[in-house]
Amino acid sequence: MADPSSYRPKPGQIPDSPGVYRFRDEHRRVIYVGKAKSLRQRLANYFQDLASLHPRTRTMVTTAASVEWTVVSTEVEALQLEYSWIKEFDPRFNVKYRDDKSYPYLAVTMNEEFPRVQVMRGAKRKGVRYFGPYGHAWAIRETVDLMLRVFPVRTCSAGVFKNAARTGRPCLLGYIGKCSAPCVERVTPEGHRELAEQFCDFMAGRTGTYIRRLEKDMMAAAEEMEYERAARLRDDIEALKRAMEKNAVVLADATDADLIAVAEDELEAAVQIFHVRGGRVRGQRGWVTDKVEAVDTAGLVEHALQQLYGEESGDAVPKEVLVPALPEDLDAVTQWLTGRRGANVSLRIPQRGDKKDLMATVERNAQQALVLHKTKRASDLTTRSRALEEIAEALDLDSAPLRIECFDISHLQGEDVVASMVVFEDGLPRKSEYRRFQIKGFEGQDDVRSMHEVISRRFKRYLAEKERTGEWSAEDGEVPADEGNGKPKRFAYPPQLVLVDGGQPQVAAAQRALDELGIDDVAVCGIAKRMEEIWLPGEDDPVVLPRSSEGLYLIQRVRDTAHDFAIRYQRSKRTKRLRTSPLDAVPGLGETRKQALIKHFGSVKRLRQATIEQICEVPGMGRKTAESLVVALAQAAPAAPAVNTATGEIIEEEADDGVPAARTTEDGGSTE
Secondary structure, three states: OOOHHHOOOOOOOOOOOOEEEEEEOOOOOEEEEEEEOOHHHHHHHHOOOHHHOOHHHHHHHHHOOEEEEEEOOOHHHHHHHHHHHHHHHOOOOOOOOEEOOOOOEEEEOOOOOOOEEEEEOOOOOOOOEEEOOOOOHHHHHHHHHHHOOOOOOEOOOHHHHHHHHHHOOOOHHHHOOOOOOHHHOOOOHHHHHHHHHHHHHHHOOOOHHHHHHHHHHHHHHHHOOOHHHHHHHHHHHHHHHHHHHOOOEOOOOOOOEEEEEEEEOOOEEEEEEEEEEOOEEEEEEEEEEEOOOOOOHHHHHHHHHHHHHOOOOHHHOOOEEEOOOOOOOHHHHHHHHHHHHOOOOEEEOOOOHHHHHHHHHHHHHHHHHHHHHHHHHHHHHHHHHHHHHHHHHHOOOOOOOOEEEEEEEEEEOOEEEEEEEEEEEOOEEOHHHOEEEEOOOOOOOOHHHHHHHHHHHHHHHHHHHHHHHHHOOOOOOEOOHHHOOOOOOOOOOOOOEEEEEOOHHHHHHHHHHHHHOOOOOOEEEEEOOOOOOEEOOOOOOOEOOOOOOHHHHHHHHHHHHHHHHHHHHHHHHHHHHHOOOHHHHOOOOOHHHHHHHHHHHOOHHHHHHOOHHHHHOOOOOOHHHHHHHHHHHHHHOOOOOEEEOOOOEEEOOOOOOOOOOEEOOOOOOOOO
16 A cells, blocks of 8 residues: 555646646556646645545555646547546546447448448447447347338348349348349349438438328329239338337437436446437437446546547437536536537536436436346355455465466467466456467477466566566656556556466466566466366365355356467467468469459469469569469469368368368367
C-alpha cells in the first residue's frame, strides 16, 4: 500500500487548465483515468487526508504509485481523450459497463453489389445498415420472414449465392417468391439495390408510404378483376402490419430517441437503453457494472453515453437522448454528441407525458436487470472465492492466486509446435492477455523442453519490463498526449500461480526455468490428465483434490481453456502451411498476376501444362517471369497425392483457386 504523499506533485506544478489525468501502480499499469475542467483543483482532491476520502477513492490512491496528466484545449477534447484512454488501458478503477451477452442486429450489407439481409453481432462494419439491437436472434428472423414477401431481398451467404449463379438454379426462397433471385439474373443489380433500400426505409420507420401504396395497388387490382394479384397484395399488407405490430407505438409523434435508465446500489449499477425510432421501440440492451470508483447517477450516465456513442456517428446517434440525471459537464457532453451525429442533439430529463411514462418502463427494466444480475452474481462470486481459497489451501500458498497463468504445448507428430498462455484473474478469463508462442529453440517433439522454453521466454519478458519501468523517470507528472506509454505491456505483470498442462516432467521444467531467472515469488503446479491430480515441484506424490472441489473445477477450466487455445493456434498454422500455393515460390509474381493466371487457365494443374508462349499471353506476364514460373511449377509437381497418415487428410494436387485443398476424413487433433 503506497502513501499518496510519496508521489504527490509539487505545489504549482499542476496546471490550472482542462485535461485528462492517469494514476499508475508500481508496475506502471494505468489503474484510473479521469478528466477535469481544472487539473489543479481536481487532483488536489485526491491528496487530502485519507480518512476524508471515499473508501473506493482511498483504495485507488493507495494502490497507485504515480500520477501524470495531459493538458487539452477544451472540455470536449478532455471527454474524447478520457474515452480513448479508458478503452485503451482498461483501468481497473474506472466504471466499465459490460454486456451480459452479444446483442444481435438486423443488418443490410449495402456495401455489396447485391445487398444481403442477415443477423450480425459484434463490431459494426462500414457500409452496412444496422437495425436493433434485438433481444433474440429469432425475433429478427421472424421479422425478416414477414417482410421478404414484400421486399424479396437476398438473404443467402456468398457461397450459396456463387453456387446458384454457377448452376443457374436459385435456392428455395427464389422458387417460393421470398427472394428476387439476383443470382440467376431475375432482377438487375440496380433493381435489387432499390429493393434493399426500400427494406431499409421500412425498417427505419417510414412505413406509411409502402402500406398506402400497396393498398392502392390492391384496390386497383380488384377493380380490374385481377383477384389473385389483389389477394397477394392483401397478404403482403397483412405481413407488413404484423411486422409493425412487433414494435408497438410508444411515442405518438414519431420521435427518434434513446432512453437511458439506471438502477444502482452501493456496489453495482445496471443500465437499460431503449432505442425508439419513428415512435416505436426498435431495440433494447442492458449493461451492468461494479461501482469501483466513487460515482453518482450523473457520472454513471456520462460513462454510459461514452460507451454507447463512442464508436457511433451519423443517424446512429439520435436527435434526442433522455436520461435520469444530467452529466456534470452538460455542455461538453452535448457538444460531443452533436459532433458525433453531425447535427444538434438534445440531452435532457423527461418531465411529463408519454416520454416520462416510457422512462418509467425503462427504469423498471433496469431494476429487474440489477436484481437478476445480483442473484446470479452472488452464487458466482461465492463459488469463485471458494475455489481460489481451496487452491491456496491445497498448494500451501500465502494468499489466494488472484492471477493464474496456464501454459500448454500443442503439435501434430512433432510439426507446427506451438504453445499457449491463458490468464485468469479473480477466477475469470482475461482474454485480452492470452498469448501464443511458436517454439523456436529446437525442431521436433519434446514437450518438456518446449515448456522450459516458453516459461523462460515469458518471464524474461517480465524481467525486461520490470527493469525498464524501474529505469523510468520524469521531471514531473506531465506527459504529452503523443508520448503516453501507459498501455499494458504484454508480459508486465507476474502471476501468483503458474499452471502447466502436464505432470512431474513439465512442472520440473517450469520450475527450473523460474529458478534460472531468479524468480522465487511465483508458485508452480501442473495438472495431469490421467487422474486429474495436481503435481508440485520436487514432490514425489501428487495433491489429489476431491472431485466435488470448486478449486479442482477451476483448475480444470483453466487447463481446458489453455488446451483449446493451443489447439486452435496449431491448427491455424497447419492449415496455413498446407494451403501454400506453388505460385508463391515464383520470385516477382504478385497477387494480381497470380489471380490473372488462375482466371486465364482455370487451375494450377492447367497452368502447369501450359507452354511459355501461352503463359506470356496473359496480360502483365513477361517471358522472364513465365520461364521462372515454368521452372517453379516443374519443381513443385507432386508425384502422387500427399496423405497425412496421422489424421487421414488427403492433400489434393490443387484446387481451382490455385492452392492445395485439404480433405479431412476425421477431425485431426494435436498431440500433447
